Amino acid sequence: MERKNQHYSSQFPDVRVKVFTVPVSLRRHLYLFKTITGIFSYKKLDLGTQVFIEHMTIPKNGGHLLDLGCGYGPIGIVLAYLSPQSSVHLIDTNKRALWCTRENIKYNLPERSGKIIVLNGSYFKPLQNKNIQFDAIYMNPPIRNGRKEFLALCKEIPSFLKRNGQFQFVMRKKMGANYIYNYLIQNLSDLYEKINVTFKRSGYWIFSLTSI
Numbered sequence: 001m002e003r004k005n006q007h008y009s010s011q012f013p014d015v016r017v018k019v020f021t022v023p024v025s026l027r028r029h030l031y032l033f034k035t036i037t038g039i040f041s042y043k044k045l046d047l048g049t050q051v052f053i054e055h056m057t058i059p060k061n062g063g064h065l066l067d068l069g070c071g072y073g074p075i076g077i078v079l080a081y082l083s084p085q086s087s088v089h090l091i092d093t094n095k096r097a098l099w100c101t102r103e104n105i106k107y108n109l110p111e112r113s114g115k116i117i118v119l120n121g122s123y124f125k126p127l128q129n130k131n132i133q134f135d136a137i138y139m140n141p142p143i144r145n146g147r148k149e150f151l152a153l154c155k156e157i158p159s160f161l162k163r164n165g166q167f168q169f170v171m172r173k174k175m176g177a178n179y180i181y182n183y184l185i186q187n188l189s190d191l192y193e194k195i196n197v198t199f200k201r202s203g204y205w206i207f208s209l210t211s212i
């Protein structure tokens, strides 16, 4: 029987395999995402992800972009579509999710696979020894791993951002967006030049943190 509580962050989910297709229009373009049981929000695009994609900002001249905790790839794929001059990295721990991401890149961005890099591993581990810094990092964080883990990540992020680089993420109000905001202001103001909530809708807050 399928294990209902199987966590989507698992490296090897053991729920029975079932493939789905999720059609969704984002920033005036239609995407078809292949998804699979055992990964985050496989039946339809998560509302937080949707609000985030519609309102995330992309550097005008492109650059090095990172979708951290990419799942089946919606954020990174939209970034790559809208900013063809950029290189886009996508990272996740869940191997099933990454299988979908690779399929979704081939299907939705057939001419773009060259500048898109998909890596398996935890947060920045797959980038160790690569000496790379990003213009922007995007994330719908796995907050179910715990706030503590996410706040520790917020401390690590600036060393992977260029000067004035941006860390943008979405957080559900119910999952403690207000707490996160206060924590960042009180504890990480020396790491970020600006800490802003740029948009609020449908119970989701979008954060934009600018590195020093």
Ligand SMILES: C[S@@+](CC[C@H](N)C(=O)[O-])C[C@H]1O[C@@H](n2cnc3c(N)ncnc32)[C@H](O)[C@@H]1O
Residues within 6 Å of the ligand: 008, 009, 010, 040, 041, 046, 049, 068, 069, 070, 071, 072, 073, 074, 075, 091, 092, 093, 094, 097, 121, 122, 123, 139, 140, 141, 142, 143, 145
């Ligand atoms: C809330 S989901 C968002 C997925 C996707 N970005 C989206 O918006 O549909 C968080 C993702 O983070 C991944 N994740 C959890 N822990 C991780 C870690 N330590 N390093 C990288 N990714 C992780 C999960 O597997 C999951 O795909």
